[in-house]
Amino acid sequence: MNPQALAHLAAGLGAGLGVIGAGLGIGKLAASALEAEGRQPEAASQIQTTMIIAAALIEGIALFAEVICFLLQTK
């Protein structure tokens, strides 16, 4: 197979798999954040802040995969 085609295929697969991980992680995070907010509505703003921070960190890891895929598809 054309190595260029392989590189593009790998880039696409890698990006997709990375996003699956991020989606699962952030979904779980949102679920527990909502549950905690339901249990104790007074702590809502604290929970919201922590949720945003954790979401950004998890997204950071997913974007590692994205960056590598960007590098791959230029090959």
Next chain:
Amino acid sequence: MIFIEQNLSVGQQDTLAGTVAQPIAAEHKGDVFSEMIKELHNGQEWTFGPFGSLHLPYIFYDADGFHYYANTEVLEQSHEYVLKEEKPVHASDGLPPKLDLSISRNVAILWLVGAVLLVMFTLTAKKYRSSLIPKGFTNLLETLVVFVRDEIVVPTSGEVGRMLMPFFLTLFFFILLSNLLGLIPFGHTVTGDVSVTAGLALIAFILIQIIHIRKNGVGGYLNHLTGGVHWLMWPIMIPVEILGLFTKPFALCIRLFANMTAGHVVILSLIGLIFFFKSIFVAPLSIGFALFIDVLELLVAFIQAYIFTMLTSLFIGMGLPHEHAHASH
């Protein structure tokens, strides 16, 4: 997103008008995406769409002194340097110049961001001479500054953070302004360039080490590297901790860069779908999605500035001496 290899020659226009007009005549399908993503790359011109472009000078420092070329045409005519794959190299041996100090587009926008920040804050600070009650834009800036101090810096790094407030404020507002500048027409996100975010992360890294060494002493700083385990575990612990020293700012750099660039790539790809399908009926859907992603980009701009500042403050605070005893980090 389908990126098919393209055979564009160097002499093709890279204005936005050219980008729009190009795919109508393109033979290869999928050219439009690569062409649009090229708009995100750093170059020597700041293009204002169909209204023209600002040509920025090349400045090299070579073995025989400084060279200055006003724009690309002058560079080509000088016969000393040629452009190989958009990068200037010597005409004689194909090597790049020793020091490339050219004012590229991102450098010009960096300077613009710095100038805007300087003007904005010095003018705002002057307002406080007449009265301590802020009005209008001063009020907005004061809200943001107090937010940075009370929600980001002081909870994570305490009094040391309070001392470092100018740095955190500069960091926060620089990243925020750069991110927002990318969302207005003809603006580009400098934080979407990995060099800029790497520079920010480098500054954060150096500052973290300096503050830790100052507050803990060199002995205490090295002690933190062992992590408080038994000395037999040190050969395992110390490399891991040293690696951890470097991965944290590296993650800061990549997180900011990838978040900014990914958002722009998604918006450009969605718009490019209209040209890819060469049909007007894709437009409402495409523009709708692109608008949604654009608003999300606005949120991400704020969040990324917040996260970068907060994580830097957190890393500084994590290595400071605590009042209570702790077993290990």
